[in-house]
Amino acid sequence: MSSLADIFSLNLSPDTKLYLLLSTPQDINAMSLMVVKKILEVKCTPLVISLNQPCQVLAKSYAKEGISPDQYYVIDAVTHYSGGTCLPNAHTRYVNHPADLTSLGIAITEFLHQMPSPRKCIVFDSVSMLLIHIPSATASKFLQFVVNKLKISEVSGVFLCVENGLDPTILSQMSAFVDKIVNYDEQKNPLLSKHGL
């Protein structure tokens, strides 16, 4: 397991770094927000792929932390799915359904080309929510496709997931294609995890 300090050094070029971040369900939203903040701190532009919260809600959570909408990009796969209005925005793309992997893949490709920043990092929020809609094997193939795209484009990526929420086969596959797996709670409470608490 790597330290968070190491993760968020995000030495993007020439090395692309890919992380799988695990946390409890209670911490995953806080972790997502913290990841975006850390990415911005290292002068990198986050592209948030949200399967967990509509972009309007994300924008408000980010605004509370002093993050303005022009600092990040969002691919929103849940606003349409939850019957919300998809407001056109240069920094936001909408996908009709979280299981629409083709549209999700196209949106990622197009946004990565469109984002002007030389330093980009995608935040996939989250693998656990993706698994509601598609089987693990399909999710694994899709994530492998995303990882390949990131590696080719030399873009870093952080995949968020609820701990113990992955099929062991998928976890081993993901372990193979990410650089590091980090347990957020172990990093948050090193003493507790050291004592197995």
Place this chain on the structure above:
Amino acid sequence: MVFDRIQTGILIIDPETHTIIDANNHAESLLSIKKDKLIGKVCHDFVCPAHCGQCPITDLNTPLHNTERTLIAANGERIPILKTVAQASIGERTYLIESFVDIRDRKKAEKRRIALLAYLNESVLRIKKPLELTGENLRLIEQQVGSGDFTTEEIRMQIRLQFNNVKTMVETLQDLASKAAEERDDIPENFREFFIGK
């Protein structure tokens, strides 16, 4: 002949030369070869995958009693079998009596069972953690309602999102229940139809 009426393949083998002396009808049928083409053939590399000099009975002295082995049919198909080998004296000579039962159906059922267990496990993972996450999201929505920072539409959208997610998880559960019901044979037929929803 009694042996030709039973659903167990029987081969009589000469332990010194490993040639097949006799076979019953079921052995012929399993091996997909006529008896006249079977008799006189050496058993290893023909009906048994063991190579010459590695006969489990005569060379390796391994007793075979209802042991899982493989039978090679004339068309090359490898058939999983339960094999028993006993020695018997016929006249003044000792022979090996090989009897085997085809367990292809049992193997298929085992594979299905393992696949089902893997599917059950995977489906539970696809429901358990997302449900915990949904619970957490609902708690956050509750806080948002009290904060006054979020519009009614934003709250509604989030509740609808959680509702849709729960609906999808219920569908996964229903699918899981159907798959499990298809495998269980202790469910009465009428209830099974209701359970599977067919």
